Amino acid sequence: MNSFQYVTATSPESAHELLAKNGRYLGGGIDLLGEMKDYITEPSVVVNVKDLPGLDKIQSGDKVWTFGTNVTVAQLEDHPELKKVFPGLQMAAAEVGSRQIRNVATLGGNLAQHSRCWYYRHRDVKCLKRGGNTCYARDGENKYHSLFTGNPCISPVVSNLAISLGTLEAVVIVERGGKTLRLSISELYQKAWENPTAHNSLEPGDLITKIEIPVQQRRSAYLQMSEKSMFDWALVSCAASAKFDGSKVSQARIFLGQVANVPFMVQEANESLEGASLDENSANKAADLLLEKAQPHSQNGYKVQIAKTLVRRTLLQLKA
Ligand SMILES: Cc1cc2nc3c(=O)[nH]c(=O)nc-3n(C[C@H](O)[C@H](O)[C@H](O)COP(=O)(O)OP(=O)(O)OC[C@H]3O[C@@H](n4cnc5c(N)ncnc54)[C@H](O)[C@@H]3O)c2cc1C
Ligand code: SF4
Secondary structure, three states: OOOOEEEEOOOHHHHHHHHOOOEEEEOOOOOHHHHHHOOOOOOOEEEEOOOOOOOOOEEOOOOEEEEEOOOEHHHHHHOHHHHHHOHHHHHHHHOOOOHHHHHHOEHHHHHHOOOOOOOOOOOOOOOHHHOOOOOOOOOOOOOOOOOEOOOOOOOOOOOHHHHHHHHOOOEEEEEEOOEEEEEEHHHHHHHHHHOOOOOOOOOOOOEEEEEEEEOOOOEEEEEEEOOOOOOOOOOEEEEEEEEEEOOEEEEEEEEEEOOEOOOEOOHHHHHHOOOOEOOHHHHHHHHHHHHOOOOOOOOOOHHHHHHHHHHHHHHHHOOO
16 A cells, blocks of 8 residues: 555534545545455545534435434344334345445545455556446446446446435535535435546535435335355445335335446336236336346346346345
């Protein structure tokens, strides 16, 4: 690791000022310090944002819940009321890495974590995402890579929390150069669909401060399939939410993780459930629509069937 300056910000404004040209924000450090140790990123200044006042709390409300960016994944996992109101988010949090990681990892850092592609993470490989000319995964080791992409990079988004927050219609609040942006989860990642060097839509200096989730009487759930039971990312993950009118579904939202360079959603799949009873048939139909345009690579075709199964199982968890 190269030497760097370490500073602690006491307000969002000071965080931005301290960042200078080549700085990086530090939350729990699980992702950033790994990148620094591997010389993937070499910031001249690391700005600790974990002491920003008031941003480590979960505030419940009748209409909206507000989460500071520094709320840890363990706080989401442990909050007894959250488990009742947003069970899908609690389930997604409980599956992150391991308890040691969840104790330290922050909500903002989890959303902003970088690609886990092993070519990207190799200090001596300058792939497309790091400004090189080639995606080595396309004709190489692509077992963990995407089924859908909008650009030549096939590295998937791996944040559990992102897909769960997507189904809950969360708003991510970002400070950008004196302006406050309110981004949907899809907007937070849109740039990664278009641009191979992007991990998300954040620009240098953008600071996630809060996440808001509207209270909408949605049922929600999250399931994933992994190779290991802990200390690992999912192979594929699925989050779903829906409102119910009696036994009929309304406003279903399904997101898949680890299959695209954004949290992956297909509007037709959501719409196919509108007014339907939730059963094996309707859940399978939605799964087929979600995976219809999948483009597997040489080693990741297995993800298609896992994704379909997860969609069906996650949706059926929404049944009362
Ligand atoms: C073995 C292992 C298994 C894992 N398994 C999973 C898993 O199953 N699911 C999953 O979702 N994750 C998993 N992770 C990833 C882990 O959850 C993330 O690395 C962690 O959540 C990042 O949070 P952090 O607070 O440590 O972020 P940091 O490492 O501090 O920061 C991550 C990135 O976000 C930026 N950043 C931090 N805070 C802000 C902010 N407020 N505004 C803007 N940018 C910010 C940093 O500059 C950096 O680029 C795993 C990690 C490991 C090591
Ligand atoms: S998938 Fe993306 S991150 Fe991985 S080698 Fe290809 S361009 Fe690089």
